[in-house]
Amino acid sequence: MATTYEAIATVTVGSGGAASIDFQNIASTYTDISINLSARVDAANGVAQIYFNNSTASDKLWRRLYGDGSSAVSDSSNGTSSYVRPIGINRSDQTASTFGNMSIYIPNYASSSTYKSVSVDGVNENNATFAEAAFAAGLWQSNSAITRVTIIPSSGNFVQYSTATLYGIKNS
Amino acid sequence: MPTTYEPIATTTLGSAQSSVTFSAISGSYTDLVIVINGALSSGLASLSVEYNGDTTVGNYSYTRLQGNGTSATSARATSDKGIGFVAQDACMTIININNYSNSTTYKTTLTRTNSNYSSDGRTASYVALWQNTAAITSIKLSASVNFNSGFTFTIYGIKAA
Numbered sequence: 001m002a003t004t005y006e007a008i009a010t011v012t013v014g015s016g017g018a019a020s021i022d023f024q025n026i027a028s029t030y031t032d033i034s035i036n037l038s039a040r041v042d043a044a045n046g047v048a049q050i051y052f053n054n055s056t057a058s059d060k061l062w063r064r065l066y067g068d069g070s071s072a073v074s075d076s077s078n079g080t081s082s083y084v085r086p087i088g089i090n091r092s093d094q095t096a097s098t099f100g101n102m103s104i105y106i107p108n109y110a111s112s113s114t115y116k117s118v119s120v121d122g123v124n125e126n127n128a129t130f131a132e133a134a135f136a137a138g139l140w141q142s143n144s145a146i147t148r149v150t151i152i153p154s155s156g157n158f159v160q161y162s163t164a165t166l167y168g169i170k171n172s
Numbered sequence: 173m174p175t176t177y178e179p180i181a182t183t184t185l186g187s188a189q190s191s192v193t194f195s196a197i198s199g200s201y202t203d204l205v206i207v208i209n210g211a212l213s214s215g216l217a218s219l220s221v222e223y224n225g226d227t228t229v230g231n232y233s234y235t236r237l238q239g240n241g242t243s244a245t246s247a248r249a250t251s252d253k254g255i256g257f258v259a260q261d262a263c264m265t266i267i268n269i270n271n272y273s274n275s276t277t278y279k280t281t282l283t284r285t286n287s288n289y290s291s292d293g294r295t296a297s298y299v300a301l302w303q304n305t306a307a308i309t310s311i312k313l314s315a316s317v318n319f320n321s322g323f324t325f326t327i328y329g330i331k332a333a
Binding site: 115 | 175176177178179182207209210211237238239240241242243244246261262263264266284286287288290293294295296297322324326328
């Protein structure tokens with residue numbers, strides 16, 4: 001039986017921080033891809049934004065559902081956006097050394113005939129307020145095969161020890 | 173390193189149809205994962221499940237947490253085979269069925285289901301229950317409308333060790 005869940009690449013942010021986490025030249029040999037990310041940003045208002053193929057076109061949509069310890073909230077891009085915006089990285093105003101986790105799943109990423117759907121589960125526990133647990137649904141309204149996924153904070157940089165691994169999943 | 177995440181079967185629809193069934197599922201795994209991706213011709217429809225050909229709706233129930241971009245809601249239903257939804261856009265659903273092959277406990281599933289369908293987009297988590305202790309050997313997935321051509325359904329098996 002073939003190995004169907006393979007690590008393609010891992011990025012670990014070094015001491016200088018990083019403006020993005022970028023997976024380029026993703027081969028089309030898998031059925032689905034998944035990214036597991038553990039990250040923190042050095043800005044108080046930084047949130048993760050996911051870009052595909054370096055596209056900044058406003059052809060992405062997202063909807064989120066999250067709980068912050070006191071209430072459950074749902075919001076959306078309320079129209080098209082240039083990125084998918086999930087929840088799941090810790091910020092500089094949260095407890096030191098806390099890192100958020102995100103699990104990103106993109107089925108049929110290499111298709112050249114369908115729009116691309118994205119599912120993200122994310123958390124940023126904090127032992128204080130501003131902790132969140134979230135789901136996000138993303139959509140890239142493009143038939144292009146995804147060959148690059150870039151995660152960029154809306155503000156600030158990823159701090160040292162932030163890490164992400166890209167996995168490829170085959171259905172046969 | 174043993175292979176612990178294996179594809180069992182995959183189906184890509186060549187034409188529209190109302191259901192897909194994975195049958196003769198081996199009991200040799202610990203957990204199952206099903207990934208569904210595709211787009212309906214229009215609208216949004218409920219996704220339902222049926223195990224081992226059990227059509228007794230009273231054996232099925234679910235609880236749901238859902239956000240539509242404006243509000244967060246929770247609902248539950250008894251006598252309902254619901255497990256998620258499918259929609260007009262490139263919707264996707266991932267279903268986890270843990271400990272599916274034991275013959276002593278009822279079976280619980282966890283589903284993440286997403287759509288950004290413009291007029292009725294949602295992101296949701298369903299926990300669903302099948303009140304039956306039988307090992308799961310077949311899974312029928314159906315929608316209240318036809319799945320379109322191009323829909324993909326893949327079932328994976330996960331081994332504990």
